[in-house]
Amino acid sequence: MSTKWLSRVSARPQAVETAALFLLAVLTVPGVVLTRALISEPPALWPGISLALVACTSVRWRDVRPLPVFAVTLLCTMGQGLLGYLLTPLLMGPLLIAQYAVSVRTTRRTTWNCALAGAVGMIGTGLFFSAFHGSLILAVVNPAAWVLLSAAFGSYVRVRREYGAAHAEHAAREREEEARHRVFQERMRIARELHDVVAHHLTLADAQAGTAAHLARTHPEQALDIIGKLPEATAAALRELKATVGLLREDTDTTDLTPAPGLGQLPDLVDACAAGGLEVTIGVDGRPRQLTPVLDLTAYRIIQEALTNVSKHGATRTARVRLSYERLWLTLTVTNDTALDQRSAAARSPGGFGLLSMRERAVSVGGTFHAGPRPQGGFEVACTLPLDGGEDSPDHGPNESPAT
Secondary structure (H helix, E strand, O other): OOHHHHHHHHHOHHHHHHHHHHHHHHHHHHHHHHHHHHOOOOOOHHHHHHHHHHHHHHHHHOOOOHHHHHHHHHHHHHHHHHHOOOOOOOOOHHHHHHHHHHHHHOOHHHHHHHHHHHHHHHHHHHHHOOOOOOOHHHHHHHHHHHHHHHHHHHHHHHHHHHHHHHHHHHHHHHHHHHHHHHHHHHHHHHHHHHHHHHHHHHHHHHHHHHHHHHHOOOOHHHHHHHHHHHHHHHHHHHHHHHHHHHHHOOOHHHOOOOOOOOHHHHHHHHHHHHHOOOEEEEEEEOOOEOOOHHHHHHHHHHHHHHHHHHHHHOOOOEEEEEEEEOOOEEEEEEEEOOOHHHHHHHHHOOOOHHHHHHHHHHHHOOOEEEEEEOOOOOEEEEEEEEOOOOOEOOOOOOOOOOOO
């Protein structure tokens, strides 16, 4: 059937129902006449036709009242058997449709109780009132088998519908869980970005302000120079915050977003740390590789957060960063020296959101992360990130440090 005819049928449900009932009556009434013509002693015609029409009419309410409709059609069919009619599939059409409706719209137990009642009724009518006592298959087995077959087919359709509904519900639940998981991951990503940006820049600004206050009386020129660099740190923080928060806007297509930072911005990071009084030394082992944007941002943020922790908790104002490029891995190491009386405190420190953020970033790209005190003293942050086999970077030669 074409789409055009399907749309017409779905737009006129009442007309389709009336046509189906008329077709059922057209098949059932001739079945009464045909069965009467096959019997040597024909039963009364009009009572058989009347029972057939009552059964066909009651089928109209099979969707809203399946059990009463089944009872009416069963009594009408048994009445025809009592009159002496042979119960053929044509004659039993209303009963079979009612049994199918019961199977589709009720429970399994109700379905087979009705089917058993219908089969018993057909067997009793065929054994005691049928004119075909010489053929038990025609008079008994066939009517009961048609009732049970209709019940089985309706049960199969009901199970298929329940399975389809359960599958659709499961798929909808999975889509909802996936959407919730993506929202959670996005929230965690934005939280990590905000934490890294705010913690780093505010820590450097606090260190610069503290250093300026300390040098204000003894070295006022240096204090003024440090204070003059404070707007640069705060402006950088505002730029990164604007870029991160801008992702939450609906009109992100029209938002002017700056490129995500990467290892190419390490010299700027070293300069910012130097302005806050932290001396950073960077060393490179192996040939620098061209990293993917995600891996480049991850490596930069881990180094940035590690240096922020050094600024806040380090006993000395020096830190060492080493990038080791291998064939399949990039190893980042950030170390600093800790005073002897602070080793135990560093060892007992449970680690705040900074260590958690670095660990999540490393794991999210398939890497590993470790942070803890060193045996010879000091604290070390080390992580290993997988490389994707990028081309060698032409910017730096082997063992050449990009910034010191």
